[in-house]
Amino acid sequence: MSTAELKKQISEGIPSELPVAKPYDSNINHAPKRKDILNGAEKRLAVKNALRYFPVKFHPVLAKEFALELKEYGRIYMYRFRPDYEIKARYLDDFPYRSRSAASIMLMISNNLDNSVAQHPHELITYGGNGAVFQNWAQYRITMKYLSEMTDEQTLVVYSGHPLGLFPSHKDSPRLVVTNGMVIPNYSSQDHWEKFNALGVSQYGQMTAGSYMYIGPQGIVHGTAITLLNAGRMISKSGEGLSGKLFVSSGLGGMSGAQPKAAGIAGIISVIAEVNPLAIKTRYSQGWVDEVYSDIDKLVKRVRQAKSDNEVTSIAYEGNIVDIWEKFADENINVDLGSDQTSLHNPWAGGYYPAGLSFEESNQMMSADPEKFKESVRKSLVRQVDAINRHTKKGTYFFDYGNAFLLEASRAGADILKSDGEFRYPSYVQDIMGPMCFDYGFGPFRWVCCSNDPADLEVTDKIAAKCLEKLVKNSPDQIKQQMDDNIKWIKEAGRNRLVVGSQARILYADAEGRIAIAEAFNNAVARGKISAPIVIGRDHHDVSGTDSPYRETSNIYDGSKFTADMAVQNVIGDSFRGATWVSLHNGGGVGWGEVINGGFGMVLDGTSAARKKLRMMLHWDVNNGIARRSWARNKGAMFALKREMDRTPGLKVTVPYIADDEVIDEAMRLF
C-alpha cells in the first residue's frame, strides 16, 4: 500500500460505506469469551450504545451483528471495522497529521495494537488478558481520525477508549488526556468491570496498554532482570552469585514472557510453565526462551543436568505451574527463587488456568459454568500454595510478582497467611524494588524513536550510557549499585536483541538521570544526530505513578498505602508541566479497584520549549513519589529527598520527625 493510501485509510474514521465483514482469524491469539453478565435490558442497551458510532443507515445490519458478537464473545468488538492496513509503529511522517505530537501518539497507539506486540490484537488487548487500548474498532478509527486532523491548539479527550472529542486548548497543554476505568469507588468490583465493559462504557486499561506506552516485553525484561539480580544478591549470602541456581515461575504472556530472557541476562536457570501453546510458540520463535518441554519427567532430567553443569538456560514447560511445583517438591529439586506471573488480577476470565483442566476445558468452562470455574481456580491456588510452602520450608525465596497472587490465594483460602494476618511471602516491591529502587527515585524510564530506525536507537543507547557514566562518578554509595546495573544493561541492550515492535528502550534512572538523558536526546534531535523526535515516557509501575497497596506502594508502612493521592496528583502535575499526553487508570497489574495509576508521554522535538518542559515535568514526576515515600518515613526516600532539596532551589518538602518508640510506648499505657 502506498504511503498516500495508508494516510487516507488511517484518517478515514468511520467509512461512508459498510466494509465487508471480516472472518474470525484463528491464527491470531484471541481473548477468551467473556462472562455473560448482562440481563436482557442491559444487552439491549449495549447494542444501542454500540450503534452510537454509526450512521442510522448501517443500523439494521450492525444491530444484529453486534448482538451476535455480544452473544458469542461477551463483548462487542465491531470486528468488521478492523482496518485493512497493517497496524504497527512506523516512521512518524508515514502517519497523516497536522500536529507532530499527534502523529507520535498515533505511532504509540499503533505499536500497542501491532499483531506481533499485542496479546489479543483483534480484541484491542495489548497485555495482561484484558489490558485494552480501546473497547472496539469504532473507537480506534475515530481516535485516529481526530489525531490526524487536530492542531497544536486542541486537546483530544478519551474516556476508557471512547474518543469524547477534540476541545480547544493551547500549545503548552497536553494534546491528549486519557482516563481508563475511572468509576465511583463503590462500583469497582471485578463484576462491575465485566458489566460496564460489556455495556461499552468503561475499560481496563492495565498500565501501558490504555496509555499507549507499551514497548513489548522489553519493559519487563529489564525490571525482571533487576529484580532477579537483587533477589540473587539477597539469597547468595556468601556472594556466590546465581550460577547453577534455579528460578521457577509461570506465564509466557505479554509481560510474563520476559521472565526467561531476564533470567538468562541475570545468569540463572529458569523453568517457566505456560498452559497456552500459542504463547509458548511466540516466545520461542522470538528466541526469548531456549527450550520447550511438555513431558514433565524429561524436564526434571534436563533441570538436574543444567544445575549440575552450572549451565544458564531458560526452559518453557507446556503445562500447569501447579504440576511443576508439586513435581519438583516430590523429586527434591531445589528451587532457589520462585514466583508466579499468571494474570491473577483477572482470575475468573482467563487470567489463571486451574490445575487438572486442559487449556480448552478451562476456556469452555469459564463462560459455560463460571461458578464451577471459580471453584476450580480456588482449589488450584490452594494446591499451588501447598506445594510452594513445601519448597520454602527447604529454603526457596518466593516472592509475589505484582499479579495479585498472594491476594487471590488468600481469598481462595490457601495457607498463605501468618498468624498476624500478614502474607507469608513478600511482594517483590516490599523486599526489592521499593527499598532498593523506588525510594531512591529509580524507575522504568523509556523512550521510543519516532524515525522507527534502529540506527537512531543505537545512537540513543550510546547517549544514555554516556550520561549515566558521567553521573555515576558523583553518585553516593546508596545508589551506585543501581547506576552500575543500568550502565551494564544499556551497554548490552543492543546485543540482547530486545526490540519487539517500536524502536524502544528502557532503563531505570532517578530524576537526575532521566533529565540528563532526555536533555541529551533533545539536543541530539536539534543537531540532527537523531533523525526524528523521541517520545519519552515510563511504565506506570514507578516511584510516583502508582498507588497499589500490594505492589508499588506495598513498602509504605504509615497506613497510607490505601490512599491514592500520589498517583492522581502525579498526573495532574505532569499535565501542566508539559506532558504531551497523560493518562489516569483504575486497575493495572493487580486488578480493577485494587490500584490507581497514571503515566505520561512527552515528545522531544529538539526545541527549547521541549527542553524546558522535560526539566520541569521529569523533576516533578519522580520527586512527587520520593516526597510521599519520605513522609512515610522510608529511609532511602528521606536520603534521596534531602539530596534533591540541597540541589534544587524552590523545592521545599515537609519532612517527618521520627518519634522515639519508647516515647510512644509510654503514651500507649494510657489505653
Ligand SMILES: NC(=O)c1ccc[n+]([C@@H]2O[C@H](COP(=O)([O-])OP(=O)(O)OC[C@H]3O[C@@H](n4cnc5c(N)ncnc54)[C@H](O)[C@@H]3O)[C@@H](O)[C@H]2O)c1
Ligand atoms: N512484575 C511486574 O512488574 C508486572 C508487570 C506487569 C504485569 N504484571 C502482572 O503479571 C501478570 C501477568 O502479566 P502478562 O502480561 O504476562 O499476562 P498474560 O495474561 O499475557 O500472561 C499470563 C500467562 O499465564 C498463563 N497461565 C495462566 N494460568 C496458568 C497456570 N496455572 N499455569 C501456567 N500458565 C498459566 C496464561 O496462559 C498466560 O499466557 C499480570 O497479573 C500482570 O498484571 C507484573
